[in-house]
Amino acid sequence: MMGGMDMSKMYDMSKMFDMSKMMGGMDMSKMYDMSNMFDMSKMMGGMDMSNMYDLSKMMGDYKMPIMPDMEVIYSLQRKNMEAMSAMSQASYESMMALWRRQADSFRQIIEDMMQMMQAVMASPTPEAKAIKQAEASKAAMDKYIANLRDASETLAKCNTQAMETVGVRVNESLNEMCGMVKNVASRAA
Numbered sequence: 001m002m003g004g005m006d007m008s009k010m011y012d013m014s015k016m017f018d019m020s021k022m023m024g025g026m027d028m029s030k031m032y033d034m035s036n037m038f039d040m041s042k043m044m045g046g047m048d049m050s051n052m053y054d055l056s057k058m059m060g061d062y063k064m065p066i067m068p069d070m071e072v073i074y075s076l077q078r079k080n081m082e083a084m085s086a087m088s089q090a091s092y093e094s095m096m097a098l099w100r101r102q103a104d105s106f107r108q109i110i111e112d113m114m115q116m117m118q119a120v121m122a123s124p125t126p127e128a129k130a131i132k133q134a135e136a137s138k139a140a141m142d143k144y145i146a147n148l149r150d151a152s153e154t155l156a157k158c159n160t161q162a163m164e165t166v167g168v169r170v171n172e173s174l175n176e177m178c179g180m181v182k183n184v185a186s187r188a189a
Helices: 070-122 126-188
Strands: none
16 A cells, blocks of 8 residues: 555556447447448349349350360379389489498598508608608599599489480370370360
């Protein structure tokens, strides 16, 4: 209590933002009633929409196209899936070969480093150690660059093969689709 005042009543915020009192007793639930907002009969002024669009008159001259044989479509998609599967398998095998080659390369680098360390340590003078280390570093760098070049060529070959496979299948698929459409058009005539 502060000077005889009850502080709990002084800061009672529950009635401070009473919207019904702020809006003069207006019922807010009716103010935002959207149920009748998009009533088309009221928007069109009571116009009868049932006779406006007679679909039988509009579509009277339209002829339904002959549908292609679904077995042809299934066959086409099956060939597409087989081509994608073959491409995925070839890509997987190429990547596995690359990873094996990289693992062998890493193993060889470790072995070369061990031999270099032994050769450097066995050198009798500091000058001989420096020469051995420089020679070994140059040889290691040459191998590393050769391995990178090999990996790059392998990836390029893999990508080229994959794109050729996809390109061939896309061309075949488009030719088959054209043939299918021509077949349907000839049946319709």
